[in-house]
Amino acid sequence: MSLYDRNLALLNDLAIPYREVHHEAVLDYATAHVIRQRFGLRGVESKSLFLRLKGGRYAMLATLEAARVDWACLKSLLGARPSIASDTELVALTGCVPRCACPLGHGAAIDLVFDDAILEHDYLIYSPGPPERTLEVATSDIARLLPTLRNRVLHFHSG
Template identity: 65%
Template sequence: MTPLQQLCQRNLDLLQRLGISHRLVEHEPVLDYPTAHAVRQRFGLRGVESKSLFLRNGAQRYAMLITLEGARADWARLKTLLGSRPRIASDEELIEQTGCVPMCACPFGHDASITLLIDRAVLTCDFLLYSPGPPELTLEVPGGELSRLLKAQPNAQLEYP
């Protein structure tokens, strides 16, 4: 099993173990928001697209900013939270550290060493749409279940903004 397939399986197993209802759809690769919108319409997906930015903060320290489509990173706030100014990690770092495909970072299921920065807006959406890894898959997860999903993650978590 590839790292991307393992990431997907971790996400699906976690949702099942927690008893979180979800919908999984298979489609063409989604690597941009226009394609994501087309997929959402075609399959009648409800909710808001996630936006996950994989960040590097210092030597070999990584964080995943989990927010919503259209949100902009507040770099000053990120610097305050992380202790130094982060930068967007390279495609190579994303692949090596998470197994994710560039332009399709999964927000959950990562190694415990990766800090999760959770935008509070994520927790207020009715449904969150995100890829569990492979860009050909989208999960629709009820927003009311995201707190339980986050509590089950082994990662350190910081509230953003």
């Protein structure tokens, strides 16, 4: 099952409504802004970073587009020093396209580090895998989805 299919299954299994739009590839925030405007997408754009942890583990960080990464906080939360994984690792272990990491739908061995500041907004906008697709999901539904994931979910709050 593809990353895209896993994302839709996560939403559909919990009867979570979502809006999906198809467009040109989004590989930077400038293009994401154009897409948001063109389709009238509401909410906040996600920023996802695939992290390699000392000791061979991996984690996906899901935060806000404009958030700065607090590496010391991440190290404390994860119990190991994180660094950004290579594009090769991203593709091989998640199925994501470089510069278009998806926060959800990954194997159980990949921890999800979730920024609860996302939940202060009404909607989350993210790519479910293919950079030509965007999902808009109510953050109240994202909050309902997180405890059902097979991944270990670690929470923090940016800002």
